[in-house]
Structures are given as structure tokens and as C-alpha cells.
Amino acid sequence: MSPRPDPDPEPELPVAPPPELGARGRTIVTVMWCSFLAASVATMISFALVDPAPIAAALPWAGPGASRTTVYSLGFFYFWAICAAAGALTAYMLATPAAEPPSTYRERDAAASRSRP
Amino acid sequence: MTAPMGVQPVVRRSEMPPAGSAPESDSYYEVHRKVYPREVKGRFTSLRNLASWLLLGVFYGAPWLQWNGRQAILFDLPARKFYLFGLTLWPQDFIFLTWLLVIAALSLFFFTAIGGRLWCGYACPQTVWTDAFLWMEKVTEGDRSQRMKLDKAPWSAKKLGRKSAKQLLWISFAAWTGFSFVGFFMPIHALAADTINASLGSWETFWVLFYGLATYGNAGFLREQVCKYMCPYARFQSAMFDRDTLVVTYDAERGEPRGGRKKGVDPRAAGLGDCTDCTLCVQVCPTGIDIRNGLQYECIACAACIDACDGVMDRMGYPRGLVRYATQHQLEHRQTKVLRPRIIVYGTLLALLCVGFGVALALRKPVALDALHDRNTLYRNLESGEIENVYLLKIINKDERPHRFVVRVTGAGKDDDERAAAPSRYRLDPVAPAFDVPSGEVYNAAVRVRADAWDDDASKAGDKADRPDDGIASLRFRIEAVDDPSLAASAVARFFSPED
Numbered sequence: 240m241s242p243r244p245d246p247d248p249e250p251e252l253p254v255a256p257p258p259e260l261g262a263r264g265r266t267i268v269t270v271m272w273c274s275f276l277a278a279s280v281a282t283m284i285s286f287a288l289v290d291p292a293p294i295a296a297a298l299p300w301a302g303p304g305a306s307r308t309t310v311y312s313l314g315f316f317y318f319w320a321i322c323a324a325a326g327a328l329t330a331y332m333l334a335t336p337a338a339e340p341p342s343t344y345r346e347r348d349a350a351a352s353r354s355r356p
Numbered sequence: 357m358t359a360p361m362g363v364q365p366v367v368r369r370s371e372m373p374p375a376g377s378a379p380e381s382d383s384y385y386e387v388h389r390k391v392y393p394r395e396v397k398g399r400f401t402s403l404r405n406l407a408s409w410l411l412l413g414v415f416y417g418a419p420w421l422q423w424n425g426r427q428a429i430l431f432d433l434p435a436r437k438f439y440l441f442g443l444t445l446w447p448q449d450f451i452f453l454t455w456l457l458v459i460a461a462l463s464l465f466f467f468t469a470i471g472g473r474l475w476c477g478y479a480c481p482q483t484v485w486t487d488a489f490l491w492m493e494k495v496t497e498g499d500r501s502q503r504m505k506l507d508k509a510p511w512s513a514k515k516l517g518r519k520s521a522k523q524l525l526w527i528s529f530a531a532w533t534g535f536s537f538v539g540f541f542m543p544i545h546a547l548a549a550d551t552i553n554a555s556l557g558s559w560e561t562f563w564v565l566f567y568g569l570a571t572y573g574n575a576g577f578l579r580e581q582v583c584k585y586m587c588p589y590a591r592f593q594s595a596m597f598d599r600d601t602l603v604v605t606y607d608a609e610r611g612e613p614r615g616g617r618k619k620g621v622d623p624r625a626a627g628l629g630d631c632t633d634c635t636l637c638v639q640v641c642p643t644g645i646d647i648r649n650g651l652q653y654e655c656i657a658c659a660a661c662i663d664a665c666d667g668v669m670d671r672m673g674y675p676r677g678l679v680r681y682a683t684q685h686q687l688e689h690r691q692t693k694v695l696r697p698r699i700i701v702y703g704t705l706l707a708l709l710c711v712g713f714g715v716a717l718a719l720r721k722p723v724a725l726d727a728l729h730d731r732n733t734l735y736r737n738l739e740s741g742e743i744e745n746v747y748l749l750k751i752i753n754k755d756e757r758p759h760r761f762v763v764r765v766t767g768a769g770k771d772d773d774e775r776a777a778a779p780s781r782y783r784l785d786p787v788a789p790a791f792d793v794p795s796g797e798v799y800n801a802a803v804r805v806r807a808d809a810w811d812d813d814a815s816k817a818g819d820k821a822d823r824p825d826d827g828i829a830s831l832r833f834r835i836e837a838v839d840d841p842s843l844a845a846s847a848v849a850r851f852f853s854p855e856d
Contacts, residue, residue: 269585272586276588287447287450287453288447288450290436290447306434307433307434307436308433308434308542308557308559308560309559311433312559312562312563
């Protein structure tokens, strides 16, 4: 038995790594994915409680083509858009620090009190 | 990669570059390398394959099952009815679905606390479909080293042929997956006919392609990245873990120091542990980690490394189990405690919910009644001096069989049950109308109710509760199946008469 029972030894790093998502790309993908999950739940609960048939009938282009399936589908994308907006705003707020950290205020106040006669 | 589970690398805000000046290379993220899992044979792989076949069989086969002349499992969204074999669930029964989801979540907690990530390793769709796509990749592109060489090689007719064959298999399988998925929500026979005739509706087409594309992307390309970056369960599953949870472990005490050796050499004499450092456990790992670094959050507990290591141990003549399912306490030579507070709490809650679900389902009334007063006319004065109100009754038959329901009406007061049997002030016209309602249908029945104008002197004492208030009184409709009196329901409505 050879020291390595592996019949085909590990080749070098096989290929150039695929193009990477940047930080912004990851943020977008994360927001879209989490809002997708939330929108799925929202769609399920909402349409369990509300029958979309009257909504389908009230659609501006309501015709024989507008069915419950249309409202389910549009409803899902509606929820997805709203959830994604909330997620994007959250990501933006977290990534954008407040203009001045509190310590700056303390330093300024300390300087002001020192210069006071 | 090697951070112990639950420990995140800490980056202080002060160490982060200010916003807007981030360097071009986003160095906070590791470079993703394609993982080429090596095929492995063994006990747990067989078990996982069995689970995969079973689950894929259920997924692709279940929509085609028939039950009493209709699709056995159909979450009929266009018609807002869920069929589960003999059971028909309506939007009013949404609580059952919620209940079922709570049971599913709690089961996940319970089994995670006992057996670790059993779900991830054996049952998660991500694992199952990734295995299926890997199999197709193996069929078309060859085994691990062949695949690596192929990816490295320049484009040639052979590479193009193999890659095209793989894509063809993947895309067909993904499309079939999307079609089967939609077949759970719309009658699949009609869906199949529409597909063949190229007359599939636009939304149906969209959802087939959407789910197909999701399968193709998740199982073909993203694979372990779904578990590492996208799965919420992978992030919080460690909260259910303790030192008595069964996890895939490397017995470092026995294995180290690792190193190559000739067969037949006594490892102890050579100053070595049992690990031959063959790296097979790393090569077979679908998430590309080294289990010898300890428990890691990337580990989906598929046990491929256990099978790989057991094979090596067999060949070396060492006992199996250098990599094995064990608890942290076992590795520390301490007793594993199965019955611990966490398990008892999860288990008790789960048992209660399951029993409650069964009881609620058994007691669920397969008949429902809605009574709507006619919207246009409150009441009519008949020539006979009687007052007539018209109602629309919605009789919902959730039972598997058709039934004939007879309708009765009484006053609706506090002592309802007592009065149900007593003669009533209200009369139906015709006297006891009956309606045939097919299984799983809502039957709309218009009924007329008549009553004499209220006369305080003429009414009996027992009827006092029927006295109209500003011309409004309450009455109760009851329906009862002719062939089965236990199938009954009632609904309250208002009876209008002229104000005094």
C-alpha cells in the first residue's frame, strides 16, 4: 500500500476562479434573496385570507385572461418589490455611518470647555 | 473556512475603510473555488442515495397519482382548494396548513438537537438535486479528475461535446422539475396536455421556467454556496446544538499526528496516528471543507467523509470510525445524554402539536353553511299577511361523497338547542327544501322564509326571544345530510319585517 491510497493525485488549482461578486453585488443578491423568502410567506398568508377573484375582476385589463393565477403572480412580485425595498433601505442605512461619530461631539465639547475662561 | 462553528471573524468598525473608499478587490470575501466532489461508496452514501431516490420519486411521481378520479395531491390555487388524498382543505382550513408548518419547524429543531444536520445531509432539496445534477455531470464529463482536467483544458470538440451533453441533460431535467412543481398547483394532466399542444398559459409557462431556472442555477452552479451563503437554517442551526448532539467528527486523538506510511507499518512505532493524510475526506466533501479541522458551519453532515475514511481504514486494516458520527461528549470520553431539557421540551411540544393536529383534523366538520340575506329586497308583504325574506344559502360539501342536504330554520336566541326541536315561527317555502351537493362543491341555494307579522298577544311565552327589535329578528338555518345526520352545519341570518 502506498502512503497515499488516492489513485489520482490532486491536480493543481483547476481553473481560474469564476468572476467574483463585489460587496455591492453580494448586498443586492442577499437583499433579493431574503425579500424573496419574505414575499413567499406574505403571498401565502395574504391569499389564504383574501380570495383574489374579485381583484382579478377589478384589474384594469380584466378580461377572460385575468384569472386568480394572474393576481397570485402579480401579488407575489408586488410583495417581492416591497420587501426588497425594505431590505435595500436597511442595507443602505447599515452601510452608511452617521455623519459624525459621538466621540467627535465629546472632543468638541471638551475643547470648548477648556477654552472657556 | 476553518473558524469553529458559530464564531464569526470580528472586524471592528474602526478597522474598516471609510465608506466610499473601499478597495477594488473586495477582500472581505474569500475567493470562491469550484468544488469537485469525488464520488464515494459506503453505508451512508447508500442511505443518502436511497433517500434521494425516494424524495425525487415522490416529487416527480406524486402529481400523477389519482384518487377518486381526481389528482391525489393538488394544491389547486386557481380553484382555491387543496386536495390531499381523501382530504379537501378550503381557505377556511388555512389553520391546518399553518399548524403543519409549525410541526415541520419544530420537527426540524427536535431532530437537529438529537442528530445534527440530518435534514441538510439527507433530505434537503438542495442536497438531493445537487446530487442528481452531480450524477449527470459524472455521466457526461467523467469522474472528479476527468472533470478537473476538462475544465482546465482548452476548448475542443470533445470538451464542447461533453459540456453540451451535460447542459442538455441539466436543462431537460430542470424543465421537467419546473413542470412537476407547477403540477402540484394546477391539474397536471391539463398542464401536460397544454404543454404538448403548446397552449400553456403565460403565467403557467412563466412559473415552469422560473422554477426550472432556479433548479438549474441552485443545483448546477450555486450548489454548496446556497448552504453557505443563502440558507437561513445553516446560520441558526448551531443554536440547536449542544455537546450531546450527533455530528460528523474526526477523532483527532486517534488520528494525529497524521502522515503517510506503508501498509503493515505499525503507526505507533512510526510515531503516527491512524490518519494517513490521504485527503480523500476533503476530496469527497461537497462543500469543500476538511472535516479534520473540527466542526464547521459549512458541514452539511452528508457523511461522505465517513464513507471515504472507512474505506481507507478497511484497506489499511485499521478499525473504522476515525471519521464518524459522534457527540462532543463522546470524543471527550464522557457520557452522552440523550434525554436533556432541550430534547424534552422540543419533544413534548412536538407530541402535543401532532396529537392536537390529528384530533382537530378528525373533528373537522366536512360541511359548512353560509347564509346571505338577499341584497335587493329586505322583505315582502304577501297577500296572506305574511312577511317573506329571501336568502342565498352557500352549502359547502368538503366530504369525499356527494350528499343531499335538507334545510330547516328556527329562531336564533340564547337557548338555541332547546328551540331547535320546538315548532318555529318561521316557515320555509317549500317546507323542507333539500339540495344535492356534489363532493368538493359549493352549492348556491335560494330559499324563501315566511313568518306571520309579530303579534305580542298571540305569541307564546317561549317565542319571546323571536320578538323583532326595530323590525329585525335573528333566525338560524340548519342543514343536515339525509344519509348521515352527523354531517350538519348551521348559520345565523337576520329576518326583516316592517317596523311598527
